[in-house]
Amino acid sequence: MEAKLNMKKMGKGFIKIIIAVVVIVVIIAVAVMASKSGGKDSLNVSDLQPTVSAPVAALSDGVVDTSKQLDGHHLVAANENYELYLYEPALSIIVKNTKTGAVMESTVRNEERLGNVNETWKGFLQSGIVVELQEETNTMQKKLGIEGSGAQVNVELIPGGFRAKLDYPTQELGFEAEVKLYDDGSITASIPESSIYENADNKKIGNIYLFPLLGNSRLDEKDGYMFVPDGNGALIYLDDKDGRFDSGYVQKVYGSDIGVGESYVLSLLWGSYETHNDAEMILAPVYGMVHTGDEMGYLAIIESGDEEASIYATPNGAYSDYNWITAAFRKCTTYIQPTSNSGGSVTKVTDRIKYDIHVRYMFVDGADANYTGLAKRYRDYLIEKDELVKVEDTFKVRLDFLGMDVENWMLWKKDVPVTTVDNIREIYTDLEKEGVTDILSIYKGWQDGGIFDLPVTSYNVASSIGGARDLSKLMDECAAKNIDFYLFTDGVRANTETGNTTFDTVKKMDKRLYTQNTYQNVYREFVYWTPQKTLENLKTLQKNFAKKGVNKLALSEIGNTMFTYTMGDTMQTRRVSKYLYEQALQQTSASMDLMLEAPVQCYWQYAKAIVDMPISDSDYIYTDQSVPFLSIALKGILPMYGDYVNFEANEREYFLKLVETGIYPSFYLTYENPSELIYTNSSDVYTSQYSVYRQQILSYYDELRQINERTKNSIIVNHEITDTGVTIVTYDNGVKLYINYSAKEQKADNVTVPALSYVVGGV
């Protein structure tokens, strides 16, 4: 009896032990998995050093007469066309065009002209380099000029320019800056990371402005404009703004940083409808200043530090009477660290973000002193640096298809197929009959689980759209017909409901998971893969696609997403995410044709074409004119496809914009009525049915193809808007396009352009 009881007791104890063992084993297994996933691919990229290739042009290192003076500045370097002067105490430079005598100054030396500004802004306007000081965890950073802040400047002349050592003894920090002049009329300015020191614990460099007032002008004393790379490009005129604005254009290069949580006002209609459209992004790290009256201007290209730079373009009236444009480089930033779920938080400061600052100011003069000149200069620069490779550029109409999405159905999700493989085949046949043969297509939502079943790492085709075999067959047919058929996926986002997102997702600086709200019904939020995981996903995808012979891939998000995040306890900067994405794209593009959605400049070289190219700017209150800067630079080199025509309310104007910019048209099509989609996450696709758009596709195709026959393989050499409001685009083969956006017939160059229409002229 007792023995039995003992046995029972033992049995009970035994079960307990077994449970304990199982639990321990499970925990260890999970831990091993976790450490593995954290450990793999842990590239040591936090100290990545930039690779700024040397400029092709020769250094202007000839001996100069340093006693030659200009406005208190003395000559430090010169070449055939330009002279560089320096005023050491303020590190102020003047660039003089010796042919025309025009100058651009980098500070305001004349105290009287400064007007009524406070000490902070006075220091800003009078210094060649301005540091914003991060004290403790203050969210407001103090601006430090040079002369007023007790900074010590030691200048050493070097061949082609000078090197200045700046020390701020009160703040116990300092760095070196180097400025050089080159024979092609460009000036480089740099602050190497290695020269930076910060000795005080509570005082750090927040932001650095390099020559913030280079090319400044007071009120409307100069004709001209500032060029900001908002969307396709925009200008802020140098006219008297009458104090209308109390701030200027400020945008982060390559878009905002989700990792630091920049604040914004969320505006939801009735609590559930997202009403804002995001502003256009800065895709190219450039800005410019042109004095059209003096026929002098420059294009500044941020060669290193672009990931952390913000572009400031400030018209007169905001802070001071001066117009100035510059880039500010972020060296550290503050973020809010929540300490409890009920809203408690502390402000923290990040470590210093390590990178060299390197800006190239490329000066233009004469007929090139306008935005077209800047764009041409930019194009030449990119080609010279192999950042842009000429791709065969033939006109194609882009017809994207949405395969399927899912909607909630009882406890599961249900497929809502709207364009099957057979449907696409039918559409192609129908278009072919009408003579539409040059087509590029991106097929979205082809994968099992629909367009938002992420990540996509294998060729797993949804059976509701026809299955893998049929899709492969269609792709073979497309290859035979010379139709570019790309499969689409999202490179960055992860769906918590369809993938295992326990590991490898992006945590912000505050170590909280980043989530993106969709304001839709099926999948309410997405998270981001870490760039490490994206790289791995794309590798797997590449391998699996190669097995099935798929070699055309369209990627969204990856081309224009950049963020600071944390892995373990270390901060990973935007530079890391850019570096890893570049690795991923480089690798993928080696064996596949890539199509990137609105990519930033550094990825252009990996794309066969750019899709969703911004056609205009974001319409900020202080920008005066939208200019197709990127289009001028890229037309004829890299094919560009615009946003979807479907959703344009001003169809005719949009069409004319396509003519003007040389961007190819895009349509988002479904075979079924898009009303099928209203309960899916794609409910924002409200008009897409092929039968509705058929006629429009045909007419767009015919008209734009004819124009492109004339401009094929040519680049844009001039873009101007006449006094009558006619836009004239000139190509290097002599073809001129006259576009009239007004509701009245207009004349230009003796060419009559009908209202809301265009004329192809020239030779």
Next chain:
Amino acid sequence: MRKKAKLVVLLALCLSLILSSTVIAETPYRTYTVDGYGYVLETQSAYNPASAITKVGETSFVTPMDMAIGNDGNLYIADAGAHVVMVSTIEGHEVRMIGEGTLQTPMGVFVSDDNKVYVADRDAKKVFVFDLEGKLLNEYGKPDSPIYGTSMDFKPIKVVANGTGTMYVICEGNMNGIVQISPVDDGSFLGYFGTNYTSLSPFQILQRLILTDAQRAQMLSNIPSTPTNLHIDEDGLIYTVTQGDRDMALKKLNIAGKNMLDSDPYWADLPAAVTTGQYHNMLVADSDGYIYEYNEEGELLFMFGGRDDGRQRIGLCNKVEAIAVDNSDRIYLLDSDKKQVHIFTPTEFTDLLHEALYLFSKGRYTESKEPLEKVLQMNSMFDYANQAMGHAYLQEENYTEALRYFRLAKSADGYSDAFWEVRNIWIRNYLVMAVVIIVVFGVVLNLYKRRIRIKYGQDGAPAYLSQKIPLLGNLKYSLYFMRHPFDGCYGVKREGHASLACANILLGAYILVSIIEKYFNGFLVKTVREGRYDIISDIGTVLVIFIGLTLCNYLVVTINEGEAFLRELYCAYAYCLTPFILIKPFVVLLSNVLTYNEVFLISFANIIILVWMVVLLLISVKEMNNFSVKETVKALALTAFTVLILTLLICIIYVLFSQVIDFISAVLREVVYRIGS
């Protein structure tokens, strides 16, 4: 003179340049509309932001509170902080300042068709009238009339005037309504106009019944809200918006003060201003920067705009005070927080829609079809256009097309009208033939029945067959059960007139008929979105409810000395569904040929079915268990209680289970996170 003309042309040109050069940019906001079911859908941008006025000449705004557009095309902006009315061209050039030295706190401004500028000055407690040059013509203070109320203050904040110069004034703190003042005799008080009424919620009514007078006195008094803003159109109709009035925020009042809108088309909380366009379209601006456009009946066309997200993009506002529309359909929005006027231009999409609205209002229906078709080409889900197409075809007497478009627009009223016509034509054409066919069919049926009787005897073939196949007999019994429930129950319980198979078939038939009802009902009585099928969950719902109820009921009756077995109960309850199975198909058929005029027939039939089924069910419960009436009531009450408990139990189990899962996953994540870092 020619110089002047040139200047005007040049200005116009500059303007068109300014406005057109930025039009294509992506709007900072999204535009939504609603479909016929009331579902919110995105659509093409209706208006694009064009430019913003930040200053009038050299003068910045201080506290701009109201804005009006004169016949001269200039903007009249009442600035309470600057104590003037600024007159500006739409490019922001100063024309003149009105009322310098006279005005104290101008809160409202209105420019009449006869070129008089009315200014409501709150602190001066007067309404001033100027001419366009700024010469003071008249001023009106607090009305002397005792009807106005001697203790009532006069603090005008908004004013409009009609063709005869009668002023409609909104006064701060005056809840009686809009003050109507005639210009004769230096301002005689005509009475209050368009008074808002309060409404009580059931809870408040209850409160009032229970509370003592002293307690009630302590409660917030329930007084009507003063209108926030008003507008007058060229026909003299007054439009008001009222903040805090959830039921009737937007009103369109005729000269007698009667609201011409049936229901409140405005769904948001903070209406700030209202105006009308050239096509009797109404535009309401929300204080948060949203703009709503309605047609004259108050059907929503667009909503767009939004709060500024701090990025200084044109088209986003922080605190809207006034809205105005000019002759080119451009919208002007005054923002007192950003101190700017934002200008929006209509897109091609909206121009088409406005053209259609215009033609439609002029009765040129056929012409209106062309722009409407283009609108639908751009967005086929824009149901307002579908509906207008339907009306156009209806006017053209092309009823089949009208029917098609009304159905697309989910417009039941239009569909009913069109269908009435279509049916009328059909009846005219085929009535005789239909009667003939029915008569012939009846005769043939009779002959057939007679033959069957001759062959199988008096009871006919069904009886013969049901003898051969018991299942058929059981099914046939359901007809008997339906008419004689007492006997029927006895039959089910004692005479073996029921089988599981039969009950299953009946339940299956019920499911089938209910699905048919759901998806094949006539358009006018259909409750589901067209083209959407969810059959499996329909079947599931019926099964779960039926089986659940039967089970619960069985549990209850067994402990209450009921005599029925589960099987018997199941069979009896299945028999109770017979009226639905038999009558509903006819109702569904009928619903497909009825218009709103006769739709009561369907409700009537539905009531009959329901009552019949309930009676059958009650009798079944009673008879199957041999209960008394009292016991039956008790059993039913207990069943209801059991169902409640069961539901609760399921909910609790579900919640607990998901909590456990959440807990485990949270622990795992925490472990992973700790080890991972």
